[in-house]
Structures are given as C-alpha cells and as structure tokens.
Amino acid sequence: MRVSNSIRDNFxxxxxxxxxFEEGRKLRLELGDAAVYDFSLGNPDIEPPAVFGExxxxxxxxxxxxxxxxMPNAGYPHVRAIVAAHASTEQGLTIPADNIIMTVGAAGAxxxxxxxILDPGDEVIVLKPWFAEYWFYIQNFGGxxxxxxxxxxxxxxxxxxxxxLSPRTxxxxxxxxxxxxxxxxxxxxxxxxxxxxxxxxxxxxxxPCLIADEPYRxxxxxxxxxxxxxxxxxxxxxxxxxxxxxxxxxxxxxxLAVSPDxxxxxEILDGLTLSxxxxxxxxxxxxxxxxxxxxxxxxxxxxxxxxxGRILTEGLRASGYEFPDPRxxxxxxxxxxxxxxxxxxxxxxxxxxxxxxxxxRILGVPGIGFGAPGNFRLSFCVPEKTIRESxxxxxxxxxxx
Amino acid sequence: MRVSNSIRDNFxxxxxxxxxFEEGRKLRLELGDAAVYDFSLGNPDIEPPAVFGExxxxxxxxxxxxxxxxMPNAGYPHVRAIVAAHASTEQGLTIPADNIIMTVGAAGAxxxxxxxILDPGDEVIVLKPWFAEYWFYIQNFGGxxxxxxxxxxxxxxxxxxxxxLSPRTxxxxxxxxxxxxxxxxxxxxxxxxxxxxxxxxxxxxxxPCLIADEPYRxxxxxxxxxxxxxxxxxxxxxxxxxxxxxxxxxxxxxxLAVSPDxxxxxEILDGLTLSxxxxxxxxxxxxxxxxxxxxxxxxxxxxxxxxxGRILTEGLRASGYEFPDPRxxxxxxxxxxxxxxxxxxxxxxxxxxxxxxxxxRILGVPGIGFGAPGNFRLSFCVPEKTIRESxxxxxxxxxxx
Numbered sequence: 053m054r055v056s057n058s059i060r061d062n063f064x065x066x067x068x069x070x071x072x073f074e075e076g077r078k079l080r081l082e083l084g085d086a087a088v089y090d091f092s093l094g095n096p097d098i099e100p101p102a103v104f105g106e107x108x109x110x111x112x113x114x115x116x117x118x119x120x121x122x123m124p125n126a127g128y129p130h131v132r133a134i135v136a137a138h139a140s141t142e143q144g145l146t147i148p149a150d151n152i153i154m155t156v157g158a159a160g161a162x163x164x165x166x167x168x169i170l171d172p173g174d175e176v177i178v179l180k181p182w183f184a185e186y187w188f189y190i191q192n193f194g195g196x197x198x199x200x201x202x203x204x205x206x207x208x209x210x211x212x213x214x215x216x217l218s219p220r221t222x223x224x225x226x227x228x229x230x231x232x233x234x235x236x237x238x239x240x241x242x243x244x245x246x247x248x249x250x251x252x253x254x255x256x257x258x259x260p261c262l263i264a265d266e267p268y269r270x271x272x273x274x275x276x277x278x279x280x281x282x283x284x285x286x287x288x289x290x291x292x293x294x295x296x297x298x299x300x301x302x303x304x305x306x307x308l309a310v311s312p313d314x315x316x317x318x319e320i321l322d323g324l325t326l327s328x329x330x331x332x333x334x335x336x337x338x339x340x341x342x343x344x345x346x347x348x349x350x351x352x353x354x355x356x357x358x359x360x361g362r363i364l365t366e367g368l369r370a371s372g373y374e375f376p377d378p379r380x381x382x383x384x385x386x387x388x389x390x391x392x393x394x395x396x397x398x399x400x401x402x403x404x405x406x407x408x409x410x411x412x413r414i415l416g417v418p419g420i421g422f423g424a425p426g427n428f429r430l431s432f433c434v435p436e437k438t439i440r441e442s443x444x445x446x447x448x449x450x451x452x453x
Numbered sequence: 454m455r456v457s458n459s460i461r462d463n464f465x466x467x468x469x470x471x472x473x474f475e476e477g478r479k480l481r482l483e484l485g486d487a488a489v490y491d492f493s494l495g496n497p498d499i500e501p502p503a504v505f506g507e508x509x510x511x512x513x514x515x516x517x518x519x520x521x522x523x524m525p526n527a528g529y530p531h532v533r534a535i536v537a538a539h540a541s542t543e544q545g546l547t548i549p550a551d552n553i554i555m556t557v558g559a560a561g562a563x564x565x566x567x568x569x570i571l572d573p574g575d576e577v578i579v580l581k582p583w584f585a586e587y588w589f590y591i592q593n594f595g596g597x598x599x600x601x602x603x604x605x606x607x608x609x610x611x612x613x614x615x616x617x618l619s620p621r622t623x624x625x626x627x628x629x630x631x632x633x634x635x636x637x638x639x640x641x642x643x644x645x646x647x648x649x650x651x652x653x654x655x656x657x658x659x660x661p662c663l664i665a666d667e668p669y670r671x672x673x674x675x676x677x678x679x680x681x682x683x684x685x686x687x688x689x690x691x692x693x694x695x696x697x698x699x700x701x702x703x704x705x706x707x708x709l710a711v712s713p714d715x716x717x718x719x720e721i722l723d724g725l726t727l728s729x730x731x732x733x734x735x736x737x738x739x740x741x742x743x744x745x746x747x748x749x750x751x752x753x754x755x756x757x758x759x760x761x762g763r764i765l766t767e768g769l770r771a772s773g774y775e776f777p778d779p780r781x782x783x784x785x786x787x788x789x790x791x792x793x794x795x796x797x798x799x800x801x802x803x804x805x806x807x808x809x810x811x812x813x814r815i816l817g818v819p820g821i822g823f824g825a826p827g828n829f830r831l832s833f834c835v836p837e838k839t840i841r842e843s844x845x846x847x848x849x850x851x852x853x854x
Contacts, residue, residue, distance in 0.1 A: 053624070053662030053688045054717055055724035056572045056594075062727060095523045104521075105513050108740075112509035120505075120701035122496045156557055156705070156734060163733035167593070171457045188731035192568070193457075194595065223454070261454030287454045300521035302739030304557070316455055323456035326463060330589035332564035333557060337738045338703030339509075 058191065067184055068421030069093065072406070076415045083413065089442035091430035092415045094231065094382065096299040098352050098433075104298060107346045111339055120338055125329045126321075127154030127307075127336055131345040138348045139309045142269065143280040143290065147309050151317065153324045154336035157304040158267045161291035162189050165308060166223070167331055168323035169261050170195040174222035177213065177260070181206065181385065181422035183231050195222070199423050205376050206233040206385075208241040210248055217252045223261040224249070226281060229268040229380025232422050232429040236272060236379040239279040246285035259287045259315065266290055267306070270297035270351055272380040273358050286313035289320070294344050299352035305340040357382045360432045364439050371447040384430045385419070389450055400426040408453060412445035459592065468585055469822030470494065473807070477816045484814065490843035492831035493816045495632065495783065497700040499753050499834075505699060508747040512740055521739055526730045527722075528555030528708075528737055532746040539749045540710045543670065544681040544691065548710055552718065554725045555737035558705040559668045562692035563590050566709060567624070568732055569724035570662050571596040575623035578614065578661070582607065582786065582823035584632050596623065600824050606777050607634040607786075609642040611649055618653045624662040625650070627682060630669040630781025633823050633830040637673060637780040640680040647686035654688070660716065663689045668707070671698035671752055673781040674759050687714035690721070695745050700753035706741040758783045761833045765840045772848040785831045786820070790851050801827040809854060813846035 072092040079088045111119070126132065133149040140147045155161035166176070172194030178186050180202050190197045198221075201212045213224070226245075228237045245262075253259030264281040269292065272278060282288040293306025308324055310317050328335065335341075361378055368375070368386060375386035388405040402418040402425050409416055409428075419427030432439065473493040481489045512520070527533065534550040541548045556562035567577070573595030579587050581603050591598045599622075602613045614625070627646075629638045654660030665682040670693065673679060683689040694707025709725055711718050729736065736742075762779055769776070769787060776787035789801040803819035803826050810817055810829075820828030833840065 053570055053660055053690075053715065053721060055569055055720050056575075058572065059569055059724045059727060060720075062731070063723065093523075095519075097519070097522075100521055108513035109510055112506050112513050118496075118498070119703075120501055121498075121703050122494075123703055159733035159735050161733070168456055168460055169454055171459065172595075174457075185731065189733065192732060193593075194573075259454055289454075300739075302522050302524055302736060304735060304738050314454065319456050319461075320454060322464065323460045326460060330463070330586065331593060331732065332560035332562070332590065333734075334560050334705060335703060337705050337741065338701075339740075340738065 062188065065187070068417050069184070072415050072417050075410065079410070079413065079415070087413055089414045089438050089445065091432070091434060092417055094431045094433065096296055096301060096352070096433055098299050098354065098356060100299045101347070101350045101352050103347045103350050104300070104343065107343045108339075111342055123335060123338060125335050126325045127152070128341055131341045134345040134348055135307055136309075139290065143282045143309070145280070145283050145312065147312055151310045151312055151321060153308040153321065153328060154341050155306045155308055155328065156333045156336055157295060157301070157306045158265060158291050158293035159185065160304065160333055161293070161306050161308045162225070162263060162265060163192065164324055164327045164331060164333065165261070165263055165289050165291060166190060166193050166195060167327040168320065169222050173220060175218060175220045176222060177216050177224040179208070179226065181230070181233050181419065181424035181427070183227060183265070184421050186225055196220070206230065206235040208237060208245055210241070210244055213245065214248055217260070219256050219258060221252070221258070221260045223263055225263045225265055227265040229272060229278065231268065231381050232383045232417075233376065233385040234378025234381050234383055235376065236276050236278055239277070242279055242281055242284050249285060249287070253287070262288045264288055264290045266292045267296050268381040271354055271357060271382060273361065273378065276379045278380065282309070282311045286311050287315070297351045298344070303337070303340050305336055305344055357433065360434070360436055360439055363436060364430065364432045367439070367443040368446055371443070371450050373446070373450065382431060382433045384432065385427050386430065388419070388426050388428060389453055391453055402426055402428050405453065409445070409449050412449050414442050414445050414449070463589065466588070469818050470585070473816050473818050476811065480811070480814065480816070488814055490815045490839050490846065492833070492835060493818055495832045495834065497697055497702060497753070497834055498836075499700050499755065499757060501700050502748070502751045502753050504748045504751050505701070505744065508744045509740075512743055524736060524739060526736050527726045528553070529742055532742045535746040535749055536708055537710075540691065544683045544710070546681070546684050546713065548713055552711045552713055552722060554709040554722065554729060555742050556707045556709055556729065557734045557737055558696060558702070558707045559666060559692050559694035560586065561705065561734055562694070562707050562709045563626070563664060563666060564593060565725055565728045565732060565734065566662070566664055566690050566692060567591060567596060568594050568728040569721065570623050574621060576619060576621045577623060578617050578625040580609070580627065582631070582634050582820065582825035582828070584628060584666070585822050587626055597621070607631065607636040609638060609646055611642070611645055614646065615649055618661070620657050620659060622653070622659070622661045624664055626664045626666055628666040630673060630679065632669065632782050633784045633818075634777065634786040635779025635782050635784055636777065637677050637679055640678070643680055643682055643685050650686060650688070660688045665689055665691045667691055667693040668697050669782040672755055672758060672783060674762065674779065677780045679781065683710070683712045687712050688716070698752045699745070704738070704741050706737055706745055758834065761835070761837055761840055764837060765831065765833045768840070768844040769847055772844070772851050774847070774851065783832060783834045785833065786828055787831065789820075789827050789829060790854055792854055803827055803829050806854065810846070810850050813850050815843050815846050815850070
C-alpha cells in the first residue's frame with residue numbers, strides 16, 4: 053500500500069507550528085526545559101474550572117442504561133437545547149435547538165461544514181493571516197483555497213474580498229478573535245462584509261456561506277466586544293468549541309450553529325447531520341456533551357492570559373518591536389523588524405528572523421505559516437517566568453538583526 | 454448557501470437502518486414502546502463493565518496540569534504502548550507502539566485510513582453483505598466503491614475478488630465478524646485471500662491495502678476463532694474500537710494498527726497521523742484514551758448476547774426461517790422466505806417482507822441496505838422479552854407470506 057498523492061504533497065506543506073515545536077523539542081533535549089523559551093504552540097495551559105471535574109465525577113458514577121451509547125448523530129436533544137439557549141444569548145438572536153449540531157471540536161465542526169457545502173472546484177475565501185489548517189480542510193473535499201489580503205492592521209479589506217468573489221465561491225471563513233493576529237473585527241466592517249456578500253448573493257444567485265470560526269470568542273481583553281456575525285449576515289454557520297473557554301482541547305467537544313435566518317437552514321442541517329455521520333465522527337463524545345451542557349455558563353480562569361499578554365506586549369514594545377495589541381486569543385503577531393545589517397535577502401524575512409530568535413533559545417512561528425510573511429507569532433499561554441526571562445533575548449535579537 | 458451535489462445525492466441513499474429506526478419511532482409513538490419489536494438498530498444495550506466507571510471517576514478527580522490538553526495527534530505515547538501490547542497479543546505478531554494511531558471510533562479510523570491512501574478514482578473492494586456506511590466513507594475522498602459477491606453462505610469467493618482487482622485497486626475492506634451476516638471468515642480462506650492479493654501486488658506493483666474492520670472481534674459465540682488477517686497479509690491496517698467490547702459506542706474511541714510487515718509502514722503512519730489532524734479529529738478524546746488504556750483487558754459482560762441470540766435463532770428456525778448461524782456480532786441475517794402467495798414482484802423482495810413484518814409490529818432492515826437483497830437483518834441486542842414476544846409474529850408472518 054502507499055499514501056495518496058495528495059497526502060504525500062501535504063507532507064511537504066507540514067505545519068510551521070509543528071516544525072517549530074519539533075525544533076523546540078530538540079533544543080530542550082539538548083539544553084534542558086528551563087533554558088528554552090517556547091512560544092510556538094497555542095495549547096491552553098490553564099486548568100479547566102473545578103466544576104468540570106465535579107460534573108465529570110457525577111457522570112462517572114451515573115450508570116443509567118445507555119449513557120455511553122449512541123444518540124442521534126446531531127447530539128443529545130437536551131444538550132442541543134441547552135447549547136442553543138447559550139448560543140442565542142451570545143449571538144443575539146433566537147437559535148432553535150434543531151439548528152445546533154454537536155461536534156468533535158471546532159476543527160471537526162469546520163470539516164463537517166465543508167463536507168456539507170463543497171463540490172470539487174468550489175472556492176473558499178480565507179482572510180490573511182489565516183490558521184494554516186484551513187488549507188487542508190478545504191483540500192479534503194476538493195475545494196480551492198482562495199487567500200485574500202487584509203489591511204496593514206489586519207482588519208477587513210472589502211475591496212480585496214469583492215475581487216475574490218466568484219460564481220464558484222461556496223464559502224468564506226472568518227476567524228475572530230483571530231489566530232494569529234489577535235484582531236477582533238468590528239461591527240461596522242462586519243456589517244459592510246454582510247452587505248457585500250448579500251449583494252454578491254443577489255446578483256449571482258449563490259449566497260456564500262460564512263463560516264464564523266469562533267473558538268476564541270470568550271478570550272478577549274479590555275472588555276472588547278465580539279460582534280455576532282450571525283446577527284449581521286443570514287447565511288452564517290458558527291463553528292466553535294469549548295477547547296479554549298474550558299481549557300480542554302484534547303477532549304474534542306464543540307458545536308455548529310446554523311443561523312435561523314439561513315434560506316436553506318433545514319437542508320443544511322440535514323447535510324451537517326449526515327456529514328457528521330459519514331465522516332466517521334458519528335457523534336460528539338457522549339460524556340463530554342453531557343458535561344458541557346451541565347456547566348455551560350462556566351469558563352476557565354482566563355484572567356492570567358490578560359496578565360501574561362500585558363507582560364509580553366509591554367516587554368516587546370519597550371525593546372522596539374511593533375504589532376497591533378492583541379484584542380483576543382492569546383498570540384502576539386509582530387512585524388519582523390527591518391534589518392539594520394545589510395542583507396541580500398528579503399529584509400523582513402520571517403523565517404530568518406525566527407531562526408535568529410532561536411539562537412537566543414526563543415521559539416516563535418514564522419508568519420509564512422499564516423500566509424503573512426514578514427511577521428512572526430508568539431503564543432503567550434506559557435508561564436510568566438518564561439516570558440520575563442525571555443525579554444532580554446528579544447531585545448538582543450532586535451539589536452543584532 | 455446550499456448543500457453540495459454529493460450530499461444532496463446522499464440524502465436519497467439514506468440508510469435503511471435509520472429509515473427503519475424512524476419507522477419504529479413512529480410506530481412506538483402510535484402504539485406505545487412495549488407493542489413494538491424493534492430489531493433495527495445495532496446499539497449495544499448492555500452496560501460498560503464496572504471498572505469503566507471506576508477508571509472514569511479516578512481520572513475525573515485527577516487534575517494534574519494538562520490532562521485535558523492536546524497530546525500528539527496519534528495519541529498519548531503511554532496509551533499507544535499499552536494498546537500495541539494488547540493488539541500484539543490479539544493479532545499474534547509484535548506491533549510497535551509507533552504503529553498504533555488512536556482514533557475517534559472505528560468509523561473515524563476507516564475515514565482516516567481512506568483519506569490517507571485514496572486518490573480520486575482509486576477503487577476499494579467491499580464484500581457482500583456490507584456495512585452500508587462504507588459507500589459514503591469511500592465517496593468522501595473521491596474513491597470508487599467496488600461491491601463484490603461472496604458465496605451463498607457469505608464466505609469469500611476468491612474468484613469474484615480476483616475479477617474485481619485492477620491497477621486502480623487501492624484497498625479491500627474485510628469486516629469479520631461480519632455485520633450483518635454474523636460470518637467469521639476462516640483461516641484458510643483468509644490465507645487464500647492473502648495469496649491472491651500478494652500475487653496481484655507482485656504482478657501489478659501495487660499491493661492493495663487490506664483494511665480489517667474488527668469492532669466485533671470480541672463478540673463471538675461457541676469459542677469460534679477470529680484469525681488474525683494482519684498475521685496473514687503484510688499490507689494490513691486493523692481498524693477497530695471499544696464501542697462493542699466495552700459497550701460505549703457514544704464515546705468514540707478506537708484505534709488503527711498498521712502491520713509491522715507493511716512495506717511503507719513509516720510513510721503510512723505519517724499519513725494516518727496527518728489525516729487524523731487535517732480531517733479535524735485532531736486526536737482521539739483524551740480522557741477516553743486514558744480510560745481504555747487503564748482497563749484494556751476488560752470487557753462488558755457480553756454473555757447475554759449469546760443467550761439472546763440462541764432464543765432468536767431457535768425461535769426463527771422452529772418457524773421455518775433459514776440463515777447461517779451467527780458466529781459473531783449480534784445479528785441474524787435471514788433469507789426472505791419464498792412467497793407461497795403468487796406475486797408479480799420479486800418472490801424474495803426483502804423490502805416487501807420487512808413491511809410485511811412491520812404489519813406485525815416487528816422491525817428489521819432489508820438486505821438491500823447491505824447490498825444483499827433477498828435477506829433481512831435482525832439485531833439481537835434487544836431485551837429477551839422483546840425476542841420471546843415477537844416469535845409468534847414471525848411465525849404468522851411466514852405463514853401469511
């Protein structure tokens with residue numbers, strides 16, 4: 053047997069995040085854990101709230117018949133009702149329980165959505181800087197990835213999106229709060245996006261599906277508002293998870309919510325349910341469904357992210373690094389500083405700068421991994437000590453660049 | 454937005470199992486639960502063993518840092534090592550921990566395997582009678598489903614398989630113990646299959662991957678042996694789950710094991726790991742991985758399946774129904790009796806016979822749903838009382854046919 057051509061090609065596209073993580077592993081083996089400042093992975097490092105363990109314990113002891121058996125592919129009816137009420141509050145419109153599909157995390161959710169709407173050759177618009185995995189998710193089902201520029205501050209460039217729309221546009225993925233940039237798109241730019249997509253829908257007869265990928269909705273700073281895209285554009289599917297808000301990414305629990313205003317909501321929901329089944333998810337893990345429904349209003353103590361983000365951003369800025377302040381998620385996406393030492397290469401070569409940081413035992417991810425060369429990403433879900441001790445290295449790196 | 458053409462077409466192919474389950478739901482609403490004899494679903498109805506709840510409880514209280522976080526996409530290293538030791542004993546050859554990929558159930562496992570090996574247009578051989586979901590799994594990644602006949606007793610017809618092999622054959626799926634027929638393929642026929650596939654591999658240069666779908670391996674009767682296919686054919690990937698053996702299909706936990714003798718094992722494993730990630734599974738649920746590793750030698754008390762299977766098979770046979778005795782799994786796959794009343798239709802029309810049973814409030818699934826018209830499937834994971842009380846209805850149905 054052999055791997056498919058598409059998978060073999062994908063080996064070459066292997067994730068920069070994983071690659072840097074691998075570099076980190078080698079460095080740690082060589083120098084010891086404490087000597088390496090690893091900002092490469094977005095793995096939440098705080099614990100789930102105490103109520104999570106308590107709910108889990110209660111259910112562990114609950115041995116009623118069939119509690120670990122199959123349920124409808126879309127999820128337990130009572131869980132979908134609870135999630136629908138929660139999502140309705142968050143999104144500011146009434147979402148019926150039928151419009152919720154429980155999923156294996158947000159990554160599972162997006163795959164289920166794309167399996168449902170993509171025919172081979174259909175296009176999916178993705179905004180810069182993007183979560184690199186989208187490329188694979190789209191390719192899984194024969195779709196075409198259409199990367200689109202945003203403005204210098206990473207906010208929406210409606211002209212660029214308009215140019216990218218075509219009769220083959222099946223969907224646009226909008227990730228806010230954004231990984232890696234930390235940008236939260238504002239209400240006005242989202243309303244203008246809705247207007248643009250609606251105009252395209254009316255003119256072409258094909259309304260693009262807007263997939264709102266929102267796993268970081270709960271992780272925002274300074275009270276910033278995350279506007280509801282679903283309330284602004286009817287053809288919206290929200291894909292999200294509890295991985296970040298409850299800090300349990302390894303457990304794989306999330307959901308899809310289809311706007312009650314979507315024209316073909318019923319057919320889309322039937323499609324999402326079928327895709328959940330035939331992609332082999334079958335259903336979101338039973339136990340986790342029941343647990344998240346039980347503690348739906350809880351979240352992990354994310355206050356330490358704000359604290360750690362502040363230490364990192366202030367430290368970097370004091371050294372002369374430039375970046376938009378993260379408004380959500382837990383990343384700084386900084387510009388590679390201009391080179392003071394003359395170089396024949398791209399003066400803002402992000403891969404070279406990340407390797408330059410690595411010489412100071414600091415690990416980040418080059419922007420090219422997010423379609424945005426000339427930048428680099430630092431995750432601040434790392435210990436405060438790591439951040440503080442790394443700051444002199446960042447300062448030195450900039451001086452020596 | 455709209456659903457893709459492929460999903461819309463699939464609505465029409467909707468599962469006969471689900472359709473009959475839906476019929477059952479209506480009938481129960483109309484007549485009450487107790488009045489309906491529902492043999493349509495293969496949903497294990499016994500409880501997980503007590504050690505499962507105990508392990509779950511221990512882990513619920515175990516709040517060490519990161520226990521619900523990401524781990525490598527293939528699973529926890531310690532879990533893979535424990536599963537490898539278990540699988541090695543089962544399969545009778547030494548499988549290294551690296552050859553195990555933890556998955557979201559067996560359905561997730563097969564999708565991951567097919568994503569890894571299929572290019573569009575590649576063919577996958579599936580043996581009659583087949584689990585209907587294979588058709589979708591193959592279609593997900595642009596593969597072509599090649600249904601192949603077996604003998605009248607459902608054992609392998611090597612001539613038919615030989616005719617179906619082509620240079621486009623990427624894989625063959627072998628499900629033993631078989632759903633729906635209850636057949637367990639014997640060592641000799643499997644050795645002959647290995648010989649045939651090897652001959653094809655040597656001649657064509659393309660060795661078909663044999664996907665051994667084994668979720669029912671533990672559910673066998675009268676001490677029947679389930680030979681290890683992996684020990685007979687080197688290019689084998691075992692796909693399985695704990696859904697049946699621990700009776701927890703809703704929790705979605707299983708694994709893939711790649712033969713240590715496979716020619717490209719390392720590349721295949723890298724592909725399976727990548728596919729796990731990019732299909733959005735990311736990893737098998739963290740908690741369930743740890744629990745199954747903890748209780749790997751346990752199984753649910755499946756003795757009642759044997760008991761209930763005996764009551765159903767003896768009862769049916771006494772009325773005059775014909776079928777091979779189920780050697781594994783929990784289904785009877787019976788022949789539609791010849792019609793005594795003249796009919797212009799197919800005298801063995803399984804859909805008509807299933808509707809005929811439904812008039813007696815008995816629900817089964819027509820064989821056409823498994824590629825084998827002229828038969829019908831009855832699941833015996835239903836209460837003993839249901840079986841006993843349904844028997845007069847079965848007898849009547851046969852007389853009135």
